[in-house]
Amino acid sequence: MSDTVIRVENLGKKYIIGHQQQERYTALRDVIANKVKSLDGLINPKAKVENPAFEEFWALKDVSFEIKQGDRVGIIGRNGAGKSTLLKILSRITEPTQGNIKIKGRVASLLEVGTGFHPELTGRENIFLNGAILGMGKVEIKRKFDEIVAFAEVEKFLDTPVKRYSSGMYVRLAFAVAAHLEPEILIVDEVLAVGDTQFQKKCLGKMEDVGKEGRTVLFVSHQMAAIENLCSRSILLKSGEISFDGATKTTINYYLQDLDNSTKNTNISTLRRSGSGSIVLTKFSLEDLNGNSLIAICSGDDVIFVFDYEIPTDKLPKNVSLGFSLHDMSGQTLSILYSDYSGTTFSPQSAKGQIKCMIPNFPYAPGRYYIGIRILENGIEADWPKGFVGSIDVESGDFYGTGIIAHSGIGSVLIKGNWHLLECESVNI
Numbered sequence: 001m002s003d004t005v006i007r008v009e010n011l012g013k014k015y016i017i018g019h020q021q022q023e024r025y026t027a028l029r030d031v032i033a034n035k036v037k038s039l040d041g042l043i044n045p046k047a048k049v050e051n052p053a054f055e056e057f058w059a060l061k062d063v064s065f066e067i068k069q070g071d072r073v074g075i076i077g078r079n080g081a082g083k084s085t086l087l088k089i090l091s092r093i094t095e096p097t098q099g100n101i102k103i104k105g106r107v108a109s110l111l112e113v114g115t116g117f118h119p120e121l122t123g124r125e126n127i128f129l130n131g132a133i134l135g136m137g138k139v140e141i142k143r144k145f146d147e148i149v150a151f152a153e154v155e156k157f158l159d160t161p162v163k164r165y166s167s168g169m170y171v172r173l174a175f176a177v178a179a180h181l182e183p184e185i186l187i188v189d190e191v192l193a194v195g196d197t198q199f200q201k202k203c204l205g206k207m208e209d210v211g212k213e214g215r216t217v218l219f220v221s222h223q224m225a226a227i228e229n230l231c232s233r234s235i236l237l238k239s240g241e242i243s244f245d246g247a248t249k250t251t252i253n254y255y256l257q258d259l260d261n262s263t264k265n266t267n268i269s270t271l272r273r274s275g276s277g278s279i280v281l282t283k284f285s286l287e288d289l290n291g292n293s294l295i296a297i298c299s300g301d302d303v304i305f306v307f308d309y310e311i312p313t314d315k316l317p318k319n320v321s322l323g324f325s326l327h328d329m330s331g332q333t334l335s336i337l338y339s340d341y342s343g344t345t346f347s348p349q350s351a352k353g354q355i356k357c358m359i360p361n362f363p364y365a366p367g368r369y370y371i372g373i374r375i376l377e378n379g380i381e382a383d384w385p386k387g388f389v390g391s392i393d394v395e396s397g398d399f400y401g402t403g404i405i406a407h408s409g410i411g412s413v414l415i416k417g418n419w420h421l422l423e424c425e426s427v428n429i
Helices: 028-043 083-090 123-133 138-152 167-180 190-194 197-212 224-230 248-264
Strands: 004-018 054-068 072-076 098-103 107-110 185-188 216-220 233-238 241-247 280-287 296-298 303-310 320-327 333-338 352-359 367-377 380-385 390-395
Touching: 004 083, 054 083, 054 098, 054 216, 054 241, 072 083, 072 197, 072 224, 072 248, 083 098, 083 107, 083 216, 107 167, 123 138, 123 167, 138 167, 167 185, 167 197, 185 197, 197 216, 197 224, 216 224, 224 248, 233 248, 241 248, 280 367, 280 380, 280 390, 303 320, 303 367, 320 352
Parallel strands: 072 216, 072 233, 107 185, 185 216, 296 390
Antiparallel strands: 004 054, 004 098, 233 241, 280 303, 303 352, 320 333, 320 367, 367 380, 367 390
């Protein structure tokens, strides 16, 4: 008998996206016209009837792969690549639009905080509920009960309804249940990022043990180090399709190279985005203190981030806050800064302009970093491009002001400190 436990063939998942209409009201003639168009589509199926209010979006398209028993497989890709959709389909939470899936064995999933738990039931009751869903008997669940509680470290709150748990407690218990109730296939999404670092290490160790026991693990994460340590094979998704499938190290290198190339060639206007659109980003660039454009910067330099914007309507926005995030080569978020963190908001008076942010003594080690942005108006999202809007190349510089050049390989963020030696008086014995 074949040791293949998951077989996916030509899998596709389509969603219909609704677009907000700009009309203030819908007239009776518009309703009649839309009904006639719909009727025409029924009478003449070959006639293509387009509805601008809706758009087809394929979250997954023509995805095919096989996974053997005992494999530990990483699923990687940028936000919106289709990773979570794939796991929901494999977990039988979402039905595919097309394609076939064959799964052999019991599946336990940890996809997002709250999945699989009933909020009104206690932690104790949810352990038994999840075990029953997995097809386990009461005796079998009791045998694993103490081990689950000890791993989750929520013994004091075991008889409390889980709706009162913090997100960290929720995830600890959910992972403990999913990993210990002996599923043949364990599926874990990025949800582990909610937990603290110590618990993440604990979970990764448990998933490694599960794999060594001959059970199968599918793991989605933006932490490339965790993927590389846990998974021998990884699948790279890009725009809902498999871009690469192979050894984890090779797949990660392919992902980082593709991320780098796509970011260098980013056309901000083509990025998928959300928000009201009352003000939109059109360009990101770097300047020095004299207003000269920069291609690269040095650690310790004073640098100005420049964000060009446009206002597409006659209504000028008020109380605008712009935020940006910096990410490393693997996409991990290193820092986030919004203008209103320091009490600064803007009320533009013209349709085009720039918002600038000066970063003194730029505190990043040599390397390439990616930047994302989000604009708020009165605390409400105005523009959020789904992807990086540019990259920043940092070279070695005199960050410490001592003539000692900071080299790569010392982490991402550079810090300064004031050093003192305090000596105690010698004691003669």
